[in-house]
Amino acid sequence: MAARGGILAILVFICSCAAAAAPAAEPAVTAISPLRDNGHLACRILTSGLPGERLLSSMRSGIVSAVDLEVDVLDAHDRRVASALVTFQLAFDLWDEIFSVRVEGREHRLDDLAALRAWLARPPEIRLLPVADLRLMDEPLVLRGSLTLHPIAPRDRLRVQDVIAGTGAEDRNEATVSFGKLIRFFYRDQDKANDPTSAVRSRPFAVEELSHAVAP
């Protein structure tokens, strides 16, 4: 009996170590569901792993991070019918020591990391287009949602750009201004290359069933 208990303890220990050693799950969009919202085609996106280590590290350094959620409405031939892009700006207020999420001009202040994770796991619905615009579509549609992470939000990147190669200083001549433009160009160009992206597709759905759609 004691031996069985010992083996069980060892197994638990091994599992704990494995769990600790396993890399944290990368942020990803896990599900996307169409729904109807006041005569509009909308969707609810579920994510996991947000904000993730990289974004969290940035935020704790006082850097504003960003998460782009892009939703495409595709027809049966994978042609894009409509799309929407929502950006969540994530920040940690170093002064007040709370998290905040700013989306479409509205700020949500969240007391701790758990609240932030919960908020990000189930972000607000995203409105896509009026259902009336889809009445003529008799083919099933598919939603494709993609997630793009920016450890440094584009707004903060602009600030860095301005610091390393700004054009505001009066003592800069034309040559340095031109060189600064090149530097800004290459700095901006590296923005997308560094950020990972994940994507998910919804089940095919018909416009008619949207009236019965409910959020998962």
Next chain:
Amino acid sequence: MQSLRSRLLILVLLATLLPAVPLSYAVRTLLDHSLNPATRDQSLLGLEAGLEESRQALHLRKETFLAAVSQAWRPQMTVIDPLVESGLVPLDADGHRDADAVVPDAVRTASPPVDGEPRRFDDWLVTARRAADGGTVLFAQPLPADMVARADEITGAISLLNSLRLDSGAVRRSFVLPFLVAYVLTFGVTLTIALWAARRTARPLEDLAAGARRVGEGDLDARVAAPTGGEIGDLAAAFNAMVERLARQRRDLARLEKMAAWRNMARVLAHEIKNPLTPILLAVQETRRSYSNDDAHARALSDCETIVTEEVEGLRDLVRSFSDFARMPQPEPADEPVGALIEDLGRLYGDRLNTADVPVDLHWIFDAAQIRRALVNLIDNGLTACRRADRQESVQLEAALVDDALTWTVADRGDGIPAEHLDRVFEPDFTSGGGGMGLGLPIVAGIVEGHGGRIDISSGPEGTRFVLSLPRDPEKENLR
């Protein structure tokens, strides 16, 4: 020669590339130092300390705010309380109600936890209380502007420093890439210039090498297009001059060899023909003398003797020409009066020779007998050409000093010499068909060369013109 071009190209490229290595290292080091200054950590520490102080100030401010809210809060308050405007109670900095406060929308729509810690919305502290009617009453108080500004400065600086650190790789690349683009452009321009310069430098040398190869294979017509100026231009000009000299010497050598062969043959012929002439002539004369009768046979013998004598004299003239050509003696120059020779020739040819006056005291160094023979040959040829052209027999003879040389000009009004024959008129085997053995002009050429001089000839339908140029010092010219 291709390797010379390659070497030049490699040299230029190395001269361009090699400085780039230490320069790149220096740029990278400077960039690293700029992006990661040694003072950054100290700066961060200082900023963190300032931030901590700001946090404490904010904490105190929150406590003061909560105290003020406790003072203002009445449990019986409702959202329709006249003292509560739209569920919001603004407080001033001292904690008193401020009905005139301009509250931002972000504060009006804020949703802090009810009865919880105050939160900061748009630089206002906001807290919520549950109203008696179940609604929520918000209390809000603005934070001092200087306090907010100081905190913003500190957090902004921390954020910027950390952004630069977090994104240092991208920042470094964004600096390096423009330099790389500029360097690649510069390198491209340098490469183009290097290619152009290498080709421009190597091409004349390649042409020279090709010319030298052609000369080595015996083609003395090879010439190099010399670039104007510079050492390579001088080299090309010297090469062309050298080849020109070689070609002239080769022509002279060939002609001298030919002349020598002809002279040898002429000497043999003269010897072989001359010896039997006298016995032939004596035998014929003896035959005629031994027959004393005066009849038809005697007359026939006499006619034969006349014919044979004339032919033998003709052969003797021929032998004399051969001998003269074969035994061209070395000239014996002396100081001679030019006018005397002209007068002598004038007496010899009479009206057929037109002469121009020359200064009485004009003397020159030459072998008078040989020059006289050369002039006689040219005058005879000229008169023959006039006859052939059915023109008046008239030859012009002039002597003048030109460029430190005595020039004799003999011009006739004959039918001229075809252009394709001009190069061959001084060869022994060439004859214009005007009679003679064609040895007159070769003899002239031999005499002039013996004096170190030069013959120029020009000819056309209106006649032919020979110009003999004699240097003052024939021996010195011959040495050259």
